[in-house]
Amino acid sequence: MGLRREHFERVLGAPTRVDWLEIISENFMVKGGRPLHVLERVRRDYPVVMHGVSLSIGSSDPLDLDYLGELRSLAGRLEPAWVSDHLCWTGVGGHNAHDLLPLPYTEEALAHVVERVLAVQEALGRRIALENVSTYLSFTGSTLSEWDFLAEVAIQADCGILLDVNNIYVSAQNHGFDPEKYVSALPAERVWQIHLAGHTDRGSHLLDTHSRPVCEAVWELYRFATRRVGAVASLIEWDEDIPEWEVLEAESLRAREMQRSVLAGTAKAPASELRSGV
Secondary structure, eight states, X not given: OBOOGGXXXXXXXXXXXXXXXXXXXXXXXXXXXXXXXXXXXHHTTSOEEEEOSOOOTTOSSOOOHHHHHHHHHHHHHHOOSOEEEESSEEEETTEEEEEEEXXXXXXXXXXXXXXXXXXXXXXXXXXXXXXXXXXXXOOTXXXXXXXXXXXXXXXXXXXXXXXXHHHHHHHHHHHTOOHHHHHHHSOGGGEEEEEEEOOEEOXXXXXXXXXXXXXXXXXXXXXXXXXXXXXXXXXXXXXXSOOOHHHHHHHHHHHXXXXXXXXXXXXXXXXXXXXXXX
16 A cells, blocks of 8 residues: 555554555655654565656656655665656656656657666666556557557566556546557566556546545456466555545455455465565
8 A cells, every 4th residue: 555644643553454555755755854754664564665756757858866866865765675656757848747747659759768767777776667657648649559668668678567557447448448458468577566546537538536446447457467467566546535544455455355366276476475676
């Protein structure tokens, strides 16, 4: 589950039934304060994954070396299982859009992103994972599918994939493609983590809001993805209208039991083991 301010006291106050926690990296890239103090206490008891929203790997702006330095410092302090961010851009010309914006899927963009991922991994001293984002428009100039683009970035830059099953479903409904085709096209060995979340139906499109339980269609796609990639660490995202801890924990436990059920009778690793991205 994601570690959010609303649940600090609950996580610190008593044992939970979750295996590990994910943090939003930028919320803890500070020199002190209560959130960092809480995180250090939590880290004694739980494996932690760092998930960022500001890398802007697809932007044409130069990489932010100060940001990368702070990210590396936090990772050195926490020793997370891995560090991840999004396959997108968040700003250009020094302006931050505060959103996860889609890329054109072209050979030129692919080469650009691969070069930047390699530079980021060199700066951090570790490999990273990139997450597919939900999209609401597409570029007429794209020459590759999104899934082929993501697969090639992972292979050419030797990085991991954070497979967001909800984002695939949202984009599939918005653009009219087969979500199972997307999952099937990715190199399974590159998938380090899975995200699950709820979305909102706006009538003309689905909107990735992280504000409600995972719907049954996304659970079904999660079953399909699990058969494809195996026992991969899976996380419930809930960032708006955040409910009590027990509601989120129940969603997390459902994912755990679903994964175990899908993989029952196979020689896969236990679902509680994190696949190492280091």
